[in-house]
Amino acid sequence: xxxxxxFNVVHRFRKRNLLIAINxxxxxxxxxxxxxxxxxxxxxxxxxxxxxxxxxxxDENGEPxxxxxxxxxxxxxVYYLGTLIGALFxxxxxxKFGRIKTIALGAAWGVLGATLQTSAxxxxxxxxxxxxxxxxxxILNAIVPVxxxxxxxxxxxxxxxxxxxxxxxxxVAVAYxxxxxxxxxxxxxxxxxxxxxxxxxxxPLLVLLGGVWFFPESPRWLCKAGREDESRYVLERLREDGIxxxxxxxxxxxxxxxxxxxxxxxxxSQNYLYMLFGYxxxxxxxxxxxxxxxxxQIMQEWIGIAGVTIYSPTIFRIAGLTQxxxxxxxxxxxxxYTLSTLVCVFTxxxxxxxxxxxxxxxxxxxVLFIAGxxxxxxxxxxxxxxxxxxxAFGGGAVAMIFLFTMTFGATWLTVPWLYPAEIFxxxxxxxxxxxxxxxxxxxxxWLTLLCPVxxxxxxxxxxxxxxxxxxxxIPMVYCLYPESNQRTLEEMNLLFAADSIWNWDxxxxxxxxVQQNPELVQAAGRGVSVVDPETGIRKQSRNLSLDVGAMxxxxxxxxxxxxxxxHHQA
Numbered sequence: 001x002x003x004x005x006x007f008n009v010v011h012r013f014r015k016r017n018l019l020i021a022i023n024x025x026x027x028x029x030x031x032x033x034x035x036x037x038x039x040x041x042x043x044x045x046x047x048x049x050x051x052x053x054x055x056x057x058x059d060e061n062g063e064p065x066x067x068x069x070x071x072x073x074x075x076x077x078v079y080y081l082g083t084l085i086g087a088l089f090x091x092x093x094x095x096k097f098g099r100i101k102t103i104a105l106g107a108a109w110g111v112l113g114a115t116l117q118t119s120a121x122x123x124x125x126x127x128x129x130x131x132x133x134x135x136x137x138x139i140l141n142a143i144v145p146v147x148x149x150x151x152x153x154x155x156x157x158x159x160x161x162x163x164x165x166x167x168x169x170x171x172v173a174v175a176y177x178x179x180x181x182x183x184x185x186x187x188x189x190x191x192x193x194x195x196x197x198x199x200x201x202x203x204p205l206l207v208l209l210g211g212v213w214f215f216p217e218s219p220r221w222l223c224k225a226g227r228e229d230e231s232r233y234v235l236e237r238l239r240e241d242g243i244x245x246x247x248x249x250x251x252x253x254x255x256x257x258x259x260x261x262x263x264x265x266x267x268x269s270q271n272y273l274y275m276l277f278g279y280x281x282x283x284x285x286x287x288x289x290x291x292x293x294x295x296x297q298i299m300q301e302w303i304g305i306a307g308v309t310i311y312s313p314t315i316f317r318i319a320g321l322t323q324x325x326x327x328x329x330x331x332x333x334x335x336x337y338t339l340s341t342l343v344c345v346f347t348x349x350x351x352x353x354x355x356x357x358x359x360x361x362x363x364x365x366x367v368l369f370i371a372g373x374x375x376x377x378x379x380x381x382x383x384x385x386x387x388x389x390x391x392a393f394g395g396g397a398v399a400m401i402f403l404f405t406m407t408f409g410a411t412w413l414t415v416p417w418l419y420p421a422e423i424f425x426x427x428x429x430x431x432x433x434x435x436x437x438x439x440x441x442x443x444x445x446w447l448t449l450l451c452p453v454x455x456x457x458x459x460x461x462x463x464x465x466x467x468x469x470x471x472x473x474i475p476m477v478y479c480l481y482p483e484s485n486q487r488t489l490e491e492m493n494l495l496f497a498a499d500s501i502w503n504w505d506x507x508x509x510x511x512x513x514v515q516q517n518p519e520l521v522q523a524a525g526r527g528v529s530v531v532d533p534e535t536g537i538r539k540q541s542r543n544l545s546l547d548v549g550a551m552x553x554x555x556x557x558x559x560x561x562x563x564x565x566x567h568h569q570a
Contacts, residue, residue, distance in 0.1 A: 010216040034171025042179025046194035080445035082134020090139030091434025107209035109136030145421035158348035173334035283546035293420035297439030304466030319394030340409035352485035360411025365470030371400035372463035497546040
């Protein structure tokens with residue numbers, strides 16, 4: 001394929017090896033995301049940092065005394081404003097100019113933001129740097145999951161994305177241990193303690209920026225952009241072994257081309273405002289999909305991961321752990337958290353997205369109720385002067401913290417990032433995924449500001465609020481979120497074509513549309529050949545429609561069918 005750079009890895013690898021190469025690059029971006037998230041927790045405790053920024057000073061024991069909590073929270077929270085703006089920009093840019101160019105752009109912005117953070121001399125400088133760094137992260141978060149899902153097979157799509165998010169939490173763990181090691185340098189009083197951990201993130205970003213150009217563009221975006229020869233070639237390298245053609249790549253290509261035609265017939269051009277309210281989206285119902293991904297990401301934060309992270313040092317102290325021991329225990333928690341994500345790698349494509357969320361919500365809700373109760377008993381024991389009782393019940397609360405983070409890593413960590421990259425129409429997939437990042441930014445920023453206030457006022461009872469949110473998610477997912485597992489990306493338009501918001505209606509309507517459009521998605525999804533075995537001629541789509549009543553309105557070939565057939569024969 002002369003149109004694709006001869007140094008591109010698509011010419012060297014095939015099938016699973018090519019998928020592994022693509023997802024290694026995607027994982028590098030997700031690793032940076034995790035590292036960037038985990039980094040600020042340690043930076044905020046560095047003496048030179050918080051005195052330079054002017055929101056705290058050390059007490060006689062060297063512990064930080066916060067004098068301006070608004071400034072402290074603002075420096076952290078402005079990052080999420082950057083991710084929100086960056087995601088919206090990245091989604092638009094990704095749909096217009098492609099996935100590869102968008103990843104490179106996000107990495108470049110990330111390098112700029114990290115460089116400015118590393119060299120920050122005051123809080124104004126740091127706030128601007130955090131905003132720029134968040135902008136780059138938002139671009140990457142909007143496009144990388146889309147690139148990964150558009151290249152993976154529908155039977156293993158969840159597994160590959162889950163592996164990427166193992167690297168996400170590994171990034172959190174790396175950030176923690178680097179900062180833990182740096183904290184001993186010059187008694188923790190040097191600027192190196194916080195500048196080096198920030199600068200370290202530049203390394204994976206530079207590798208990403210330089211390496212992504214040697215990887216293939218999404219075959220689905222290529223088809224949408226009219227570059228069909230390149231799209232067919234990339235799909236052939238992804239799906240065929242080069243020895244004997246199975247027809248799988250050609251079948252998938254025809255599905256993609258048909259869905260491009262269908263989307264353009266069923267909806268007008270969509271901007272972000274149109275998408276939010278579903279205006280002129282017809283049977284594609286983009287407004288419903290936008291609401292689903294925004295609230296799924298918001299609930300990911302409100303089920304308790306941010307709150308548990310903030311409150312866990314308090315629980316560790318109640319359990320009688322010394323400050324040094326707390327450091328080791330917190331670090332151990334990041335390791336078990338990372339390992340727990342491997343559960344999702346092996347279960348997500350087996351039990352599906354919905355059941356993964358179900359069992360996560362059940363276990364997390366129970367654990368948080370127990371953790372809140374044990375914390376209250378421990379606090380009362382401390383007030384009564386019974387330290388042994390406080391240590392015992394506090395130890396139980398510590399165990400609940402470990403169990404919660406492990407369950408979250410195995411369930412709710414990955415699905416809210418995978419689902420938005422799966423369910424949107426190809427025409428607006430990057431922008432649709434950007435709405436998911438907007439939801440994450442809102443949920444994270446909102447909780448970052450509220451959590452300290454909640455814990456200050458109602459203490460461990462905050463955990464009960466998070467537990468209740470886990471309970472709420474169960475009927476929410478059951479009623480509103482259709483299953484995307486083991487379905488091709490092209491099938492999602494059929495899955496969301498129902499006018500009803502309820503999942504059971506969506507599934508019923510989906511089954512009718514599959515019968516009505518046998519050549520639209522079943523070729524790649526169910527192994528049906530796109531070539532007529534008797535004539536050797538490619539089958540033509542008979543009825544590209546998202547309306548279940550279309551088959552009832554006429555028995556002969558419709559004008560739309562004639563138009564599509566003519567287009568394919570041209």
